[in-house]
Amino acid sequence: MSEANGHKEKPRLTNPPKTIDFRISRRERLGAQQYTETFEIPYRKNLNVISALMEIRKNPVTKEGKQTTPPVWDMNCLEQVCGICTMVIDGRVRQSCSALVDDLLIGSGGNTITLEPMSKFPNVRDLQVDRTRMFNHLKQVQAWVELDGTHDLGAGPTMTQAVQQERYAYSRCMTCGCCLEACPQYHDDNYIGPQAIAQARYQNMHPTGKSTIDERLNGLMGEDGITNCGNAQNCVQVCPMSIPLTRAIYETNRDITFNALFGWLRK
Amino acid sequence: MAGKIKIAVVGGGLAGLAATMKIAEAGYEVDLLSVVPVKRSHSVCAQGGINGAVNTKGEGDSPAKHFDDTVYGGDFLANQPPVQKMCEMAPSIIYLFDRMGVPFSRTKEGLLDFRRFGGTLHHRTAFAGASTGQQLLYALDEQVRRFETDGKVNKFEGWEMLSLVLDDHQVCRGLIAMNLQTLELKEFSADAVIMATGGPGLIFGKSTNSMVCTGSAVSACYQQGAKYANGEFIQVHPTSIPGEDKLRLMSESARGEGGRVWVPRNTDDKRNPKDIPETERQYFLEEKYPAYGNLVPRDIATREIFQVCIEGHGVGGENQVYLDLTHIPAETLDRKLGAILEIYEMFVGDDPRHVPMRIFPGVHYSMGGLWVDFEQRTNIPGLFAAGECDYSIHGANRLGANSLVSCVYGGFVAAPNAIDYAKNVERKNTETNGVHATELRRQQEINLQIIKNKGSENQYKLHEEMGKWMTDNVTVVRYNDRLKATDEKLLELQDRFKRISINDSNLWATQAVPHARQLKNMLELARVITLGALQRDESRGAHYKPDFPNRDDERFLKTTIAEWSAEEPILSYEAVDIGLIEPRKRDYSKGGKKEGKQPQETLRLAEQAAASGLPVKEGADQIREGGYDQKPENLSGAKIWSQEKGELIDPETEAETRVQQGKDIDAAGGKQTDER
Known part of the structure; x- marks a missing residue:
């Protein structure tokens, strides 16, 4: 039936290994030396990276039989909507909750899975990173709507379905950091990056948010601003929420140019 | 305009951010504590929408009908006045989120669209795609960030509350929290504290809840004298x-x-x-x-x-x-x-x-939680609660799309009441007799004890065992003999907990110490849930006992109140305010x-x-x-x-x-x- 419907069966792990090796980057604390430890766990169906880590945490003994400390990582919603569990898995940045062991083994063809922390953020310990700077970027672009107050002032402005849908796409950003990790321009926090640009775009599209567009664009015109984008387009490829990041960058650039050319008319 | 008062909000989900925003807007300073960056709170998991009888579809919907649906859906166990207030406030809450820029789905005319949900005949649920909780939380996160930029809000992300600071008169003077990276303990002096820490799903091991939903901080309040109400009402999907x-x-x-x-x-x-x-x-x-x-x-x-x-x-x-x-x-x-x-x-x-x-x-959800009055005040002066961690709105069963609105409502009510309290309370820090330092030392000693404990038990295995027992016996179908056995098991686990040894020798950013503390607190709340279920010999809402298959209003149209004691939770029952809608058969x-x-x-x-x-x-x-x-x-x-x-x-x-x-x-x- 499935073949008749033209459905392509997803590749499956037909011959699973008895055990899986997890090569995990370790770091005792901020600034300490990084090293790697390998943990071996028995293969089970339906494992994701998080449940493998939970298994390892219970009794942290390396493959060589050495008792060690449990690997530390961040996790919360486990539904790929909070963004906290992001790490680099087999060389690709993604959420560890939705990284399924079977898929990873098919992808690598082996029985080893490599876990590393994101490299563009301070590495707190093991797989844990500090993404505070991403929240600071949101401050820099004033990613909010200015309200007169939270008391009852009736309904908000009307909006077309088209605008709503476009804004909805941007509203799904969970500040996970995949875009910054994949961006070849971003290092040492030199560039505000796609996340904040897309959030500025999100607010600029709102009828009320539009009124403070100048402040938001100003936040993107500094040394770490939007001109750092090298158009590699890696961000849009790794974004787990399929946010149109390159479009946000393009449209925001357009707004900045427009403001530069015609802004004086409004003065 | 603001006098020198300070309020601490614990939890950065929808309820906590709603309260924080209101306090900051009123010009007062807030310490906002959250285990995870607030944007990563469990509220993001809510999907369907937020209820409010806006009546845009010409259906004659009204807050009164929303009120009736909610009380009826909750099998009449909720006190009715706050439910009524919430339903009346709901449309304005939705409009506020609309003004804040939440991309709610729209009609052709460009107005808010509403959909139908279970438990009602009306289009009452505003929604943003299939991820409404995420958009609502982000909208509040944005507003709070704005106040943070203005210096009104001090965020403490990566801090976990351990206990309240109570003075000699059992008045709340602040709290003690732990930095999850350094394990540093810190006192947060506050004139009022608002708990907004969400549900306790992790007591059941695996649940639909996020990993921060341990109920640990609420359990700490309970162990310090806060009443916990209707704990046995746990919703299972x-x-x-x-x-x-x-x-x-x-x-x-x-x-x-x-x-x-x-x-x-x-x-x-x-x-x-x-x-x-x-x-x-x-x-x-x-x-x-x-x-x-x-x-x-x-x-x-x-x-x-x-x-x-x-x-x-x-x-x-x-x-x-x-x-x-x-x-x-x-x-x-x-x-x-x-x-x-x-x-x-x-x-x-x-x-x-x-x-x-x-x-x-x-x-999926706990209808029970900290006991609060109609102003979101707990029985401890200076301590307030809002959101899933309070018991007030949903009775014996929660209707879909009511949780988001109840979170915001709770935060919006708790905030002005906390301000009022803080302004009027007799309080001078010099008069606290060093209670903060004393409590800090007490908490430090608990940490030291956990760290130096050398026993044969594994904390994660104990957690699994608790989760399995609770899931097997205290969820969908409940029998008194099994509930008794579960409580005995919980006592055994409490005893074995004393013999855990943490398996992490590196205390920097360790997850073992926080988890051990959470586990201890979860065990306490697990007993409240189990014994509450044991004593309630009826079936109502989410609580089902085959041996007592009917609702028994005569004996159990009452709120279960649990108070902590060293031996076991002391249970009592409080009448439900049913003055507005007379209970009828569901x-x-x-x-x-x-x-x-x-x-x-x-x-x-x-x-x-x-x-x-x-x-x-x-x-x-x-x-x-x-x-x-x-x-x-x-x-x-x-x-x-x-x-x-x-x-x-x-x-x-x-x-x-x-x-x-x-x-x-x-x-x-x-x-x-x-x-x-």
Whole structure:
């Protein structure tokens, strides 16, 4: 039936290994030396990276039989909507909750899975990173709507379905950091990056948010601003929420140019 | 304008951010503590929408009807005045979020769109795609960030509250929290503290809750004298996807589209499910309920699936049954259920078009929580609570899309009351007699004890054991003997907890110490839930005892109050304020297309059957209390998946189907929770 419907069966792990090796980057604390430890766990169906880590945490003994400390990582919603569990898995940045062991083994063809922390953020310990700077970027672009107050002032402005849908796409950003990790321009926090640009775009599209567009664009015109984008387009490829990041960058650039050319008319 | 007062808010989900925003806006300073960056709080998981009787569809909806639906859905266990206030405030809450820029779905005219949800006949639920909680939380996160930039809000992300600071008169003067990186303990002096820490799902091991939902901070308050109310009311959703790490929801529409629930007749059958012939499959819902089949109401589905697994007949002997869609053409499934199937595929890796899904009921929400009065004040002066961690709105059962509105309502009520209290309280820091330092030392000693403990027990294994016992015995079906045994088990676990040794010698950013503390607190709350259930000899809302299958208003139209003591929770009962709507029997079969009518005898048989867990003999009517006299319609019929609305729609019969759906769901105990 499935073949008749033209459905392509997803590749499956037909011959699973008895055990899986997890090569995990370790770091005792901020600034300490990084090293790697390998943990071996028995293969089970339906494992994701998080449940493998939970298994390892219970009794942290390396493959060589050495008792060690449990690997530390961040996790919360486990539904790929909070963004906290992001790490680099087999060389690709993604959420560890939705990284399924079977898929990873098919992808690598082996029985080893490599876990590393994101490299563009301070590495707190093991797989844990500090993404505070991403929240600071949101401050820099004033990613909010200015309200007169939270008391009852009736309904908000009307909006077309088209605008709503476009804004909805941007509203799904969970500040996970995949875009910054994949961006070849971003290092040492030199560039505000796609996340904040897309959030500025999100607010600029709102009828009320539009009124403070100048402040938001100003936040993107500094040394770490939007001109750092090298158009590699890696961000849009790794974004787990399929946010149109390159479009946000393009449209925001357009707004900045427009403001530069015609802004004086409004003065 | 602001005097020198300081308020601490614990928890950065919807309720905590709502309160923070209100306090900061009033010009006062807030310390906002959160275990995770607030934008990553559990509120992001809410999907379906937020209720408010805005009545934009010409249906004559009103806050009064929302109020009635909520009280009725909660089986009359909620005090009615705050529920009424919430329903009256709900439309303005939705409009406020609209002004803050939440991308709510729109009508053609550009106005807010509303959809129907279970437990109501009205289009009352505003929604942003299929992820409303995420958008609402982000909107508050943005506003709070704005106040943070203005210096009104001090965020402490990565800090976990350990205990309250109480003075000699049991008045709350602040709290002690731990930095999760450094394990540094710090006192947060505050004139008022608002708890907004969410639910305690992790007590059940795996649940639909996020990993921060331990209930630990609330348990700490309880152990310091805060009353905990209606702890036994835990909502369980019938179909969730059992993961190795957590449970994720699977929408009811899968069964609506013809999904069949089964297990192998032979539990040891290790074959690929598709290789097991029809005759060797047990379609237990269809066998036991020939009239309704897989479309029995949710509470029955939940209980039956649960029973099969507890008796060891789940797939592979584990807590899972098949929900099979593979007999339906893949293209039909894609059209009708696409987005839902993608979630399953993403997390399980199996394609449900070709491999039967494995599902199991999942703990989802706690109706119980810290006792609060109608102003969100706990019994400890200076301590307030809002959101899932307070007990006030949902009674014995929560209606879908009511949780988001109750979070915001709670925060909005708690905030001005906390300000009022803080302004008027007799308070001078010099008069606290060093209570902060004393409490800090006490907490430090607890940490030291945990760190130096050298025993043979493993904290994660204890947690698993607690979760298993609680899930097996204190969720869907409750028997007094098993509840007693569970409490004994919890006592044993408390004892064994004293002999854990943390397995992390590196204390920097260790998760072992915080987890150990959470586990201890979870065990305390687990006893409250278990003993509350044990003593409540009736069935009401989410609480079901086969030995006491009826609601007993005479004895139990009361709020359960638990107070901590060193030996065990001390339970007492408080009258419910039912002054606005007189309690009536919950019966959703009336008022739809057809009147349901039930001979008493049939009803009794059906109840017996449900209680016995045995298949009902052919010929016996499969009718539950309240009654059905027709097979519920296919819940989704010939609908199409609407990407825009994020739900199944059929323009022609939508209204009618929704009426039926609301009926079915609520006849099922109102457990329509896959969308909050």
